[in-house]
Amino acid sequence: MLAGGSRRSGANGGRSLRWDWNGWLTDSSITFFSCREHGKREASLIEKEFLLIHSELEREAPGSTASTERALASLPSLEGEVWTLDIGCGPGSATKVLLQALTGPLFALDIHRPYLDRLVLEALEAGLSHRLTVVEGDMASMPFPEASFDLIWSEGAVYVVGFERGLTLWRPLLKEGGFIALSDAVYLVDSPSPEVGRFWGEEYPTMTTVDETLLRARRAGFDVLDHFVLPREDWCDYYLPLEARLDFLEGEYEGDEAMETAIAAERREIDLWRRHGDEVGYAFFVLRRRP
Numbered sequence: 001m002l003a004g005g006s007r008r009s010g011a012n013g014g015r016s017l018r019w020d021w022n023g024w025l026t027d028s029s030i031t032f033f034s035c036r037e038h039g040k041r042e043a044s045l046i047e048k049e050f051l052l053i054h055s056e057l058e059r060e061a062p063g064s065t066a067s068t069e070r071a072l073a074s075l076p077s078l079e080g081e082v083w084t085l086d087i088g089c090g091p092g093s094a095t096k097v098l099l100q101a102l103t104g105p106l107f108a109l110d111i112h113r114p115y116l117d118r119l120v121l122e123a124l125e126a127g128l129s130h131r132l133t134v135v136e137g138d139m140a141s142m143p144f145p146e147a148s149f150d151l152i153w154s155e156g157a158v159y160v161v162g163f164e165r166g167l168t169l170w171r172p173l174l175k176e177g178g179f180i181a182l183s184d185a186v187y188l189v190d191s192p193s194p195e196v197g198r199f200w201g202e203e204y205p206t207m208t209t210v211d212e213t214l215l216r217a218r219r220a221g222f223d224v225l226d227h228f229v230l231p232r233e234d235w236c237d238y239y240l241p242l243e244a245r246l247d248f249l250e251g252e253y254e255g256d257e258a259m260e261t262a263i264a265a266e267r268r269e270i271d272l273w274r275r276h277g278d279e280v281g282y283a284f285f286v287l288r289r290r291p
């Protein structure tokens with residue numbers, strides 16, 4: 001069940017924003033839930049330098065509106081009200097596309113509250129907020145009853161728990177025959193060069209090839225409807241704004257050792273992509289829950 005403070009504000013349907021007792025910026029059209037006990041444990045593991053770098057970006061993983069729409073198009077037509085959950089929604093680049101494209105309630109869950117605040121503001125501005133519920137919580141222990149959703153979406157976030165474990169954890173939340181669409185990092189070659197293998201072996205130890213990822217999906221109780229590798233432009237959409245942010249922060253935090261180390265680590269990843277971008281990619285997997 002959804003736990004923690006939750007409320008709707010304003011009975012008059014007006015659009016005036018205010019802070020509610022739970023600290024959420026709210027109006028009458030959005031519902032907020034905070035599962036702080038779930039959120040706190042893992043949030044403390046995310047370094048503050050990492051969070052500072054990864055703020056004010058449109059997206060937090062390779063991807064694009066076109067790829068989100070392509071994955072959506074590979075779903076069979078969904079009839080009636082579609083209950084959707086976006087896991088690790090971040091600042092909501094995909095969430096906003098889903099809100100436009102689907103009908104029915106959409107729950108967007110992330111552990112990092114500032115992303116949710118930003119998504120809320122943008123959904124309000126776009127007039128898309130009435131079907132949105134944002135949930136501050138942990139993808140490893142989500143507060144929803146079994147068989148709640150027709151569709152689970154997750155772009156660039158399943159690595160937090162690992163692809164196969166994520167599918168196993170999230171499967172019960174889907175209605176029978178429900179769908180899951182998620183993007184994850186994959187090796188595009190069977191034998192990556194030593195530098196790439198070392199880097200990604202540390203960053204994401206369970207990362208594997210597209211074929212092995214498909215096997216894992218089937219093993220976790222899903223049929224594969226579609227899969228595709230994201231185009232290189234989708235990496236540019238993520239890395240180029242990130243690089244601009246690194247340039248900015250480098251000037252602002254000159255002499256701050258922790259920040260300089262964090263910036264250097266991000267630059268190493270981008271540099272590796274420039275030199276070996278054909279060895280590692282992101283792939284979308286569109287799956288249907290088997291009975």
Ligand SMILES: C[S@@+](CC[C@H](N)C(=O)[O-])C[C@H]1O[C@@H](n2cnc3c(N)ncnc32)[C@H](O)[C@@H]1O
Pocket residue numbers: 042058059060061063087088089090091092093094109110111112115137138139140154155156157160
């Ligand atoms: C690489 S970002 C992807 C964000 C977004 N889907 C996108 O494509 O821009 C991963 C997201 O997972 C969130 N996250 C990390 N650990 C989490 C956890 N344990 N539970 C829920 N969200 C988590 C992060 O805050 C971040 O927003």
